[in-house]
Amino acid sequence: xSFLTVFQRGIAMFKPLQIAPSILSxxxxxxxxxxxxxxxxxxxxxxxDVMDGHFVPNLTMGVPIIRQLRKATDLPLDVHLMxxxxxxxxxxxxxxxxxxxxxxxxxxYGAELDQAVDRIVEAGCLPALALRPRTPVEVLAxxxxxxxxxxxxxxxxxxxxxxxxxxxxxxxxAVARMARAVGNHDLLIEVDGGIGPxxxxxxxxxxxxxxxxxxxxxxxxxxxxxxxEVRERGDAARLAALQGQEGPQGxxxxxxxxxxx
Numbered sequence: 001x002s003f004l005t006v007f008q009r010g011i012a013m014f015k016p017l018q019i020a021p022s023i024l025s026x027x028x029x030x031x032x033x034x035x036x037x038x039x040x041x042x043x044x045x046x047x048x049d050v051m052d053g054h055f056v057p058n059l060t061m062g063v064p065i066i067r068q069l070r071k072a073t074d075l076p077l078d079v080h081l082m083x084x085x086x087x088x089x090x091x092x093x094x095x096x097x098x099x100x101x102x103x104x105x106x107x108x109y110g111a112e113l114d115q116a117v118d119r120i121v122e123a124g125c126l127p128a129l130a131l132r133p134r135t136p137v138e139v140l141a142x143x144x145x146x147x148x149x150x151x152x153x154x155x156x157x158x159x160x161x162x163x164x165x166x167x168x169x170x171x172x173x174a175v176a177r178m179a180r181a182v183g184n185h186d187l188l189i190e191v192d193g194g195i196g197p198x199x200x201x202x203x204x205x206x207x208x209x210x211x212x213x214x215x216x217x218x219x220x221x222x223x224x225x226x227x228x229e230v231r232e233r234g235d236a237a238r239l240a241a242l243q244g245q246e247g248p249q250g251x252x253x254x255x256x257x258x259x260x261x
Contacts, residue, residue, distance in 0.1 A: 016231055019230060020190070021212075022212050023047065024214055025059060029146075032072055037076065043217075044075070047080065048077055050080065052083040054084040055084040055106075066097060070096065077099050078190075080102045081103050082158065091123075091252075098125050099125065100125065100128055101125045105129045106131075106139075114142065128151055130151035131150065133154065133165050133171075148187070148250055149180075149190055151190045154192065154203070155193030169203050172203050175189055191203045197230060204234035205237040205241040208234075
């Protein structure tokens with residue numbers, strides 16, 4: 001259930017934040033162990049960062065890894081396609097066992113946005129669009145009513161370990177307002193980049209539902225405790241926003257702090 005639905009129906013419907021550890025920061029020599037660690041810690045999804053070396057400079061993983069992940073876990077696979085030609089390659093990923101498939105709005109033009117959403121839905125997956133930090137939320141307008149999720153990048157995609165871009169919470173709030181305006185109260189808002197105990201409250205109070213964490217989880221001395229702390233701080237900020245009736249239009253929580261991814 002999204003924060004937007006909770007805002008509509010009241011605090012009694014409150015659900016905890018979802019945490020999606022990014023396996024980009026996992027130990028690929030022991031990936032099955034790290035997936036099991038995520039499951040024990042209470043992760044909601046497995047975030048898979050696919051980079052093609054063109055849309056972003058880095059080259060990471062592809063379809064074979066996703067197929068193996070599907071065999072290794074029952075957790076939903078949250079696949080973030082940072083690729084230059086998603087319409088050309090989309091079917092490969094749709095057939096690999098993805099649950100949520102996120103394409104970048106910057107790679108699609110005009111009718112291509114609808115085409116991408118159509119193909120994801122027809123394959124039985126959940127459609128999502130990602131926005132780079134400089135991309136305006138208005139590009140979502142043609143399809144936001146049909147989306148399962150919007151991924152707000154709070155760092156430039158392609159590199160881990162970056163600091164949270166100040167003001168990203170404003171984009172989260174803008175996405176939430178846009179979704180409410182078209183009646184998509186079930187839209188989930190995911191945030192990726194620099195999310196940790198010091199920043200999660202900002203985006204959570206603004207309307208975010210899903211937090212991507214990489215090194216903050218896998219490099220922690222106690223990953224389960226690290227995940228719980230991010231979720232607890234985010235939930236506290238969301239409850240404060242609901243009780244103050246700020247909802248997704250406003251936000252509260254600590255400012256600044258070190259990035260965790």
